[in-house]
Amino acid sequence: MKDKSVKDIKELVDNLSTDKYLEYIDILRNDERKSVQNIAVKLAKKLDNIRREDERLEKINIYENEGYSKGYVYIGGIDEAGRGPLAGPVVASVVVFKPNTKIEGVNDSKKLSEAKRDELFDIIKEEALDYGIGIVNHEEIDEFNILNATYMAMKKAVNCLDKTPDYLLIDAATIPGIDIDQKPLVKGDSKSISIAAASILAKVTRDSIMYQYDEMYPEYGFKSHKGYGTKEHYEAIEKHGITPIHRKSFLKNVL
Template structure:
């Protein structure tokens, strides 16, 4: 490699598979040129990052693997988005993967940028054995309360599946009135790959709905706060009044 320019070395490195990294790191570290040694350092950092991500992806399959070890064969993860906002629906999703699925970067939707969520949204749908999305609007939230509406959204999501799971991993909840075995996992959206996937599908779906409401009800800032109770949102309600998508049961102190 010593007879090659830094540019040529970079081109070689860009085309390398990860399993070749260690071999080339050792070679480049022994090069006298500081710029080449710097490439080796960057490669080592990238390799370390890849290893850590692989370890994390192994860990977030643990609850699914526990289920398979118990004899379950079709495991779904469930999460919701939109329990807390003053306006808009609550959205739930369920995702079923094949065993030991690994999707780089998948995590609790709240820990991801919007662009990363959008990217993963399509990847999840492509890789999932099955998925479902359930939506319950603000009027039903007012009628049944947010907890029951959340359960309704989760049941709707399950009913969208072609095949009902024999085991459900649920983020911090147990869904009443269903026969399927369940496991409630606190902060499951960062501990289970299928719950994390469900959190992303639910969040991206709900955000897209709120973007449509931004066009329908200008001046409320739905695009930025997604219906949550920000200062901007409360000021808009005070100035413009409530819309047909507001949850009246959440605004008793304002009405």
């Protein structure tokens, strides 16, 4: 290794397979050059991050594996996006994976950047055995209230599946009126891979809808706040009034 330049070593390390990391960390640490020792430190940190992510991915399969151990075979995770905004729909998603699926980076959608969510959106759809997305619009939210509208979106998502799950893991909710065993999980989008994946599908789908509304109503700033009650949004309502996509039941004090 001592006959190689620092540039060559960097290139070598960039192309290493993970199973070679430990071997090369030891080799590079013993190099007399400080710059090469720094490469070893960076490689060690990278290995630590990989191990942490592997451990996290093991943990977020716990509730799915618990379901398989009880005899369930087709397990879906459900989450929603858009319960709190003043405008636009509520969107729910359900995702079914094969046992012990691991997708690097899958986590609660709120913990991910928009770019990462968009990247994972396509990966999740490719890796899933099945997935469904349910959308309930602002008019139905006003008619049935947001809680019932959320349940409606979840049921729509389940009805989109090719095969009905025999067990559902749901982020902090229990869906009434469906004949499927369910387990609500508080902060489930950080504890279950299928719920986390569902949160990403729901969030990306809803955001794309709000981007379309932003083009229709550019003065409201939907692209930035996605319909949530920000200062910018309230100021736009005060100046321009409400749009056809606003939830009137959420704006009784403004109307």
